[in-house]
Amino acid sequence: MMLWVTALNFVAWYIFIFISVVWIMVLLQNRENFYENKSYRSLPTVSVLVPAYNEEKTIGKTIRSLLNLDYPKNLLEIIVINDASTDKTGKIAEYFSKQGKIKLLTNKKNRGKAYSLNRGIRHAKGELIACIDADSIVEPQILKKMVGYFDDKNVAAVTPALRVWKTTNFLEKIQHAEYLLNVFLRKALAFIDAIHVTPGVFSIYRKSVLLEVGGFETDNLTEDMEIALKIHKFGYKIENSINAKSYTLCPDRWKDLLKQRIRWYRGAIQNSLKYRKMFFNPKYGNLGVFFLPINFLAVMSIIVIFFVMAWNYIGMALNYLWKLYLINWDVSILLQGINLEYLITNIVSTQFFLALLGLAVGAYVLYISFKMNNEPISENKPGYFMYLIFFPFILMCFWALALMYEILRFKREW
Amino acid sequence: MKSKKPLDVKTLVSALIISAILFGAGLFTGFLINKERLSGIEKEMKNVITDVENFQLQFLFFDVLGENATCPLLKATLLDINKNSYEIGSKLTSYGSDSEIHDYNEYINLKKEYSRLLISYWLLANKLRTVCNYNASTIVYFFSKDCARCDDQGFILTYLKSKFSDNILIFALDADLDEPSVQVLKKYYNITTTTEPALVINGKLYQKFCTEEELEKILNLNK
Numbered sequence: 001m002m003l004w005v006t007a008l009n010f011v012a013w014y015i016f017i018f019i020s021v022v023w024i025m026v027l028l029q030n031r032e033n034f035y036e037n038k039s040y041r042s043l044p045t046v047s048v049l050v051p052a053y054n055e056e057k058t059i060g061k062t063i064r065s066l067l068n069l070d071y072p073k074n075l076l077e078i079i080v081i082n083d084a085s086t087d088k089t090g091k092i093a094e095y096f097s098k099q100g101k102i103k104l105l106t107n108k109k110n111r112g113k114a115y116s117l118n119r120g121i122r123h124a125k126g127e128l129i130a131c132i133d134a135d136s137i138v139e140p141q142i143l144k145k146m147v148g149y150f151d152d153k154n155v156a157a158v159t160p161a162l163r164v165w166k167t168t169n170f171l172e173k174i175q176h177a178e179y180l181l182n183v184f185l186r187k188a189l190a191f192i193d194a195i196h197v198t199p200g201v202f203s204i205y206r207k208s209v210l211l212e213v214g215g216f217e218t219d220n221l222t223e224d225m226e227i228a229l230k231i232h233k234f235g236y237k238i239e240n241s242i243n244a245k246s247y248t249l250c251p252d253r254w255k256d257l258l259k260q261r262i263r264w265y266r267g268a269i270q271n272s273l274k275y276r277k278m279f280f281n282p283k284y285g286n287l288g289v290f291f292l293p294i295n296f297l298a299v300m301s302i303i304v305i306f307f308v309m310a311w312n313y314i315g316m317a318l319n320y321l322w323k324l325y326l327i328n329w330d331v332s333i334l335l336q337g338i339n340l341e342y343l344i345t346n347i348v349s350t351q352f353f354l355a356l357l358g359l360a361v362g363a364y365v366l367y368i369s370f371k372m373n374n375e376p377i378s379e380n381k382p383g384y385f386m387y388l389i390f391f392p393f394i395l396m397c398f399w400a401l402a403l404m405y406e407i408l409r410f411k412r413e414w
Numbered sequence: 415m416k417s418k419k420p421l422d423v424k425t426l427v428s429a430l431i432i433s434a435i436l437f438g439a440g441l442f443t444g445f446l447i448n449k450e451r452l453s454g455i456e457k458e459m460k461n462v463i464t465d466v467e468n469f470q471l472q473f474l475f476f477d478v479l480g481e482n483a484t485c486p487l488l489k490a491t492l493l494d495i496n497k498n499s500y501e502i503g504s505k506l507t508s509y510g511s512d513s514e515i516h517d518y519n520e521y522i523n524l525k526k527e528y529s530r531l532l533i534s535y536w537l538l539a540n541k542l543r544t545v546c547n548y549n550a551s552t553i554v555y556f557f558s559k560d561c562a563r564c565d566d567q568g569f570i571l572t573y574l575k576s577k578f579s580d581n582i583l584i585f586a587l588d589a590d591l592d593e594p595s596v597q598v599l600k601k602y603y604n605i606t607t608t609t610e611p612a613l614v615i616n617g618k619l620y621q622k623f624c625t626e627e628e629l630e631k632i633l634n635l636n637k
Contacts, residue, residue: 013440018433025425025432192421286421326566327573327626350444357440 009308012301013354019298020361023188030191038148043075047126050080051116052134056088063096065137078102081116084109114216114223121210130204136248138202145244146204156209156236157198160244173383174391175250184369190240194291198228202246221412222267229275232284265402306396362388458502465495466535485546496583500575503586526593533595536585551582551633553615556589558608563623567611570626
């Protein structure tokens with residue numbers, strides 16, 4: 001391997017380990033505040049927006065979970081925005097609206113989520129706006145756990161702890177682990193005022209700020225990242241409550257996961273470019289000076305690590321196959337052990353130890369993520385191990401694809 | 415509620431240091447393993463050196479015991495040593511091909527010592543062939559870092575060695591090595607290029623990449 005690739009790879013590993021250590025330290029320093037429940041002075045009025053496009057399977061459950069919210073009915077309104085669904089979504093929403101339990105807005109044409117949300121904001125009466133996708137549910141206590149943060153006038157948004165709703169299939173189990181890790185990271189980010197995404201599953205915003213910043217951007221792949229960065233740009237803060245639990249469906253097929261991640265990661269690239277002036281800008285505190293640049297470096301370093309590893313190990317595998325071809329696939333002789341040593345001496349190297357170290361650090365971070373969520377690893381062993389060992393490679397492929405699409409300027413599709 | 419502790423320079427610096435320690439530990443373990451590997455090879459080499467010395471001693475038995483008693487003894491020793499010496503050779507080669515930082519001088523010295531050993535061992539094997547009418551084939555293999563196909567050639571030889579263990583004696587020498595005995599041998603067999611593998615099979619030079627089939631054919635012909 002060329003020297004500079006080795007050097008780059010070492011730098012990438014160092015960055016990865018450094019970031020992990022920073023997150024652990026931030027949490028340790030703030031561990032007393034971790035499960036804090038922010039009390040509220042008085043309950044504000046809240047409008048919950050449910051933008052929905054072809055969600056007939058889940059929207060009923062979403063609405064029911066909102067009707068179950070432990071919150072004074074006179075302070076709460078639920079607005080469903082049917083974005084010209086072609087399935088029964090509209091019918092189901094109508095069923096609830098006829099009973100007077102929700103308000104229903106219907107778009108004549110399919111206009112996208114951001115448009116629907118903006119329309120909802122215009123009709124909303126609450127001081128606070130909660131947004132929830134129609135494939136998600138919340139615990140009844142969620143609002144009371146979150147509204148207290150808005151007593152601070154500088155807080156423009158609060159995010160909950162988002163987990164996956166169902167963990168039946170393998171892919172969902174892996175994502176369950178991933179979401180737990182994100183719960184942990186988002187809390188760490190909240191401690192340093194650097195939350196860069198307010199997920200569409202029950203993030204709550206201050207309506208006046210939403211109006212001030214001009215609402216959600218309609219031609220954005222990840223409007224939930226765009227709005228978060230915009231909120232920072234306008235000088236407001238974003239908080240996180242780890243006790244407020246919301247649940248969403250995650251893709252249960254590889255094809256859907258790929259589509260979702262390409263959108264997310266292209267959105268991340270799109271918004272990083274859009275808000276590139278925030279990078280290294282002390283005006284935006286930890287977000288600008290530390291998190292955005294380091295997050296960018298992290299993604300880059302993981303891509304480097306991934307490609308160097310793939311290059312090494314795929315190269316080794318191909319070489320091995322070639323060698324087998326040279327001896328006419330006479331595997332029996334090799335099995336006698338002469339080549340076990342060849343294999344070991346090739347694999348066991350400094351690279352290998354860095355990978356082991358990375359794995360150990362990753363395992364620890366994921367372990368505390370599970371622990372902080374009070375989710376025993378024993379209940380999702382496949383998720384824990386597969387996410388740790390195998391999923392980073394998949395995600396890197398998605399990142400690389402997203403990057404390629406952006407460079408080749410493919411059409412940005414939601 | 416206590417107030418949030420923001421990310422300060424102190425935290426960042428400690429994180430830098432902690433991660434440097436962790437990272438250093440990872441690097442150091444890799445370094446230790448390499449070192450350990452080299453010292454392992456060294457130890458094995460010492461054993462082979464003792465074996466070869468022992469072998470030389472056994473040659474002296476001729477005068478006392480006569481060839482009937484001595485030849486079977488020598489043959490057994492020869493095969494035993496060859497197995498070990500070839501394994502060490504391949505370990506040394508794979509250690510050298512690995513791009514990691516290692517003690518270069520120590521490594522070169524090891525290789526030189528090993529080459530001298532191999533050559534004296536090869537001389538003894540040839541002597542055995544004539545004195546005891548021993549019919550194992552000998553292959554002296556010159557490899558070089560400039561030779562693209564040497565990796566493949568080495569692999570094929572390893573394979574042949576494990577397939578026909580007792581019938582082939584292989585002596586792999588680094589043609590680039592600045593070791594007089596190796597250079598003398600190169601000159602003697604008139605090896606002109608380092609970009610191709612050079613094989614001296616039972617005294618005859620083949621200066622090209624030989625496939626497994628070709629080698630088997632050559633070896634059978636010579637039997």
